[in-house]
Amino acid sequence: xxxxxxxxxxxxxxxxxxxxxxxxxxxxxxxxxxxxxxxxxxxxxxxxxxxxxxxxxxxxxxxxxxxxxxxxxxxxxxxxxxxxxxxxxxxxxxxxxxxxxxxxxxxxxxxxxxxxxxxxxxxxxxxxxxxxxxxxxxxxxxxxxxxxxxxxxxxxxxxxxxxxxxxxxxxxxxxxxxxxxxxxxxxxxxxxxxxxxxxxxxxxxxxxxxxxxxxxxxxxxxxxxxxxxxxxxxxxxxxxxxxxxxxxxxxxxxxxxxxxxxxxxxxxxxxxxxxxxxxxxxxxxxxxxxxxxxxxxxxxxxxxxxxxxxxxxxxxxxxxxxxxxxxxxxxxxxxx
Amino acid sequence: xxxxxxxxxxxxxxxxxxxxxxxxxxxxxxxxxxxxxxxxxxxxxxxxxxxxxxxxxxxxxxxxxxxxxxxxxxxxxxxxxxxxxxxxxxxxxxxxxxxxxxxxxxxxxxxxxxxxxxxxxxxxxxxxxxxxxxxxxxxxxxxxxxxxxxxxxxxxxxxxxxxxxxxxxxxxxxxxxxxxxxxxxxxxxxxxxxxxxxxxxxxxxxxxxxxxxxxxxxxxxxxxxxxxxxxxxxxxxxxxxxxxxxxxxxxxxxxxxxxxxxxxxxxxxxxxxxxxxxxxxxxxxxxxxxxxxxxxxxxxxxxxxxxxxxxxxxxxxxxxxxxxxxxxxxxxxxxx
Numbered sequence: 001x002x003x004x005x006x007x008x009x010x011x012x013x014x015x016x017x018x019x020x021x022x023x024x025x026x027x028x029x030x031x032x033x034x035x036x037x038x039x040x041x042x043x044x045x046x047x048x049x050x051x052x053x054x055x056x057x058x059x060x061x062x063x064x065x066x067x068x069x070x071x072x073x074x075x076x077x078x079x080x081x082x083x084x085x086x087x088x089x090x091x092x093x094x095x096x097x098x099x100x101x102x103x104x105x106x107x108x109x110x111x112x113x114x115x116x117x118x119x120x121x122x123x124x125x126x127x128x129x130x131x132x133x134x135x136x137x138x139x140x141x142x143x144x145x146x147x148x149x150x151x152x153x154x155x156x157x158x159x160x161x162x163x164x165x166x167x168x169x170x171x172x173x174x175x176x177x178x179x180x181x182x183x184x185x186x187x188x189x190x191x192x193x194x195x196x197x198x199x200x201x202x203x204x205x206x207x208x209x210x211x212x213x214x215x216x217x218x219x220x221x222x223x224x225x226x227x228x229x230x231x232x233x234x235x236x237x238x239x240x241x242x243x244x245x246x247x248x249x250x251x252x253x254x255x256x257x258x259x260x261x262x263x264x265x266x267x268x269x270x271x272x273x274x275x276x277x278x279x280x281x282x283x284x285x286x287x288x289x290x291x292x293x294x295x296x297x298x299x300x301x302x303x304x305x306x307x308x309x310x311x312x313x314x315x316x317x318x319x320x321x322x323x324x325x326x327x328x329x330x331x332x333x334x335x336x
Numbered sequence: 337x338x339x340x341x342x343x344x345x346x347x348x349x350x351x352x353x354x355x356x357x358x359x360x361x362x363x364x365x366x367x368x369x370x371x372x373x374x375x376x377x378x379x380x381x382x383x384x385x386x387x388x389x390x391x392x393x394x395x396x397x398x399x400x401x402x403x404x405x406x407x408x409x410x411x412x413x414x415x416x417x418x419x420x421x422x423x424x425x426x427x428x429x430x431x432x433x434x435x436x437x438x439x440x441x442x443x444x445x446x447x448x449x450x451x452x453x454x455x456x457x458x459x460x461x462x463x464x465x466x467x468x469x470x471x472x473x474x475x476x477x478x479x480x481x482x483x484x485x486x487x488x489x490x491x492x493x494x495x496x497x498x499x500x501x502x503x504x505x506x507x508x509x510x511x512x513x514x515x516x517x518x519x520x521x522x523x524x525x526x527x528x529x530x531x532x533x534x535x536x537x538x539x540x541x542x543x544x545x546x547x548x549x550x551x552x553x554x555x556x557x558x559x560x561x562x563x564x565x566x567x568x569x570x571x572x573x574x575x576x577x578x579x580x581x582x583x584x585x586x587x588x589x590x591x592x593x594x595x596x597x598x599x600x601x602x603x604x605x606x607x608x609x610x611x612x613x614x615x616x617x618x619x620x621x622x623x624x625x626x627x628x629x630x631x632x633x634x635x636x637x638x639x640x641x642x643x644x645x646x647x648x649x650x651x652x653x654x655x656x657x658x659x660x661x662x663x664x665x666x667x668x669x670x671x672x
Contacts, residue, residue: 093448112429116488123482130475139466146459
């Protein structure tokens with residue numbers, strides 16, 4: 001995160017700073033066990049905190065509907081645990097050795113331990129929600145976790161397929177990524193006093209869906225525009241893993257046959273050198289993949305913000321809009 | 337299952353035959369998705385049904401407290417889904433190619449698909465409980481799933497260690513196996529009308545714990561007494577995988593040093609031939625491992641039955657006692 005990143009993040013973090021700190025404390029607290037190996041791995045995981053974007057959204061949604069802070073903190077912990085569990089299992093499947101610039105659990109402790117740790121983190125989320133009596137949040141996250149596993153399977157099935165349609169891609173990223181952002185908004189909204197929703201449940205859920213879709217698209221854009229060290233993943237990892245994402249899907253749709261044939265060859269034969277990866281990046285740039293994806297992400301970000309227009313004005317509602325801006329801003333050279 | 341097995345099973349299945357059929361139907365129903373690959377694997381899994389012992393216990397406990405049948409069926413489906421998820425992930429970790437005489441999901445579709453399928457099955461259990469509004473059952477099973485993952489990690493950590501104490505073994509099999517039997521009893525008990533427990537929650541939970549411990553011990557005894565085809569697992573799999581269980585732990589405690597040295601060598605160097613496995617079996621037999629474990633299982637079975645003495649007499653209560661007898665009878669040459 002460079003300085004301007006920090007600044008924009010603080011705009012949507014500050015209104016719920018206390019809640020975010022409480023989530024952090026609860027995560028540290030919850031990740032203890034009687035098992036030294038589990039403790040060791042949990043300690044390692046919590047040393048590499050992300051931006052806690054999902055708990056952030058949950059806390060903001062909750063506060064903007066005047067929701068119960070304690071429930072929101074427990075809910076925030078649960079979505080972060082589920083997110084982390086997903087990463088741990090994802091890294092097994094992708095065979096990734098690095099994540100956020102550090103070694104993955106799978107690479108450091110092996111696939112077997114990573115399989116068990118993912119199960120531990122998932123089930124810990126639900127166990128703690130159950131203890132806290134947060135049945136509503138539990139239901140939303142149970143459904144969502146199932147949707148996410150279907151998304152993971154979709155992604156697996158689309159691997160090594162160069163002809164993925166935009167519809168299938170959008171469907172897959174909804175299931176895999178956006179569903180948990182959607183759930184974060186929804187869980188925040190249902191913490192409202194007396195359980196009165198007044199449409200906010202649907203509103204914050206929809207906000208999360210659109211922000212989540214934008215988030216995944218900008219994440220996928222990184223492969224084609226970012227330097228190696230920026231997000232801690234090796235460049236070209238998705239394409240090299242045999243996965244096409246929106247920037248490539250778009251360019252492949254637009255490109256003439258001879259150019260298609262060349263990238264098809266690179267896709268199927270695999271490649272190791274930076275030169276060949278440079279060819280793919282040029283292909284995506286030349287045939288409008290970057291521009292189209294960026295526009296799509298911008299649109300989704302705007303749609304996310306629009307869903308909150310009908311919500312009661314508040315500092316927290318505005319902060320959610322800043323979060324949507326941030327997601328786009330990560331990759332958008334023209335944003336202010 | 338031979339003829340007498342069928343006969344004794346029907347004694348505890350018959351009182352809830354309708355419920356068991358309903359669980360089966362719900363499992364078939366729930367395991368559909370829009371994903372062809374998920375459907376294919378679910379179809380494969382449901383073609384190899386086990387004895388549904390966990391739903392059976394849940395249904396019997398529920399009926400014996402006059403519980404709600406519909407809730408018990410959904411609960412029964414959930415415990416079976418969780419059990420199946422555990423098997424799918426276990427087979428990844430153990431690297432087993434066969435289970436119940438058929439190829440495992442991991443072996444047939446690979447580790448990645450098995451990782452995702454386990455997540456799908458776990459989350460499906462909770463998603464359906466949430467939809468049905470069975471918050472109480474959801475809480476019990478969330479806690480239990482977490483305990484099971486800790487048990488799985490314990491087992492992993494004890495691997496390649498020949499000096500496991502009986503206490504650590506018992507602790508591990510409680511977490512890994514008995515906790516889900518305990519949860520099955522407890523979930524059945526809380527379906528009682530008006531949620532009135534009158535101590536039955538603790539009673540059926542304790543029944544499940546003891547039956548579950550007996551179940552795992554008899555399961556572990558199979559390695560040392562059964563022929564290859566009887567349970568569909570290759571003989572000696574646990575020991576060959578570097579895992580010691582109660583029969584071996586006992587013999588190793590009793591044996592003099594020279595004999596210990598020999599099996600230690602076999603344990604650490606690994607072995608391939610039947611002759612060497614024969615040596616280990618003789619060691620366990622000669623130093624009282626079989627007898628001690630069998631007695632322990634018998635005691636636990638009796639304790640399970642004793643916990644139900646204070647329950648209201650009913651056909652279902654008696655059927656649970658028969659289930660406890662069955663678990664022991666699987667390996668006990670002296671049972672009638």
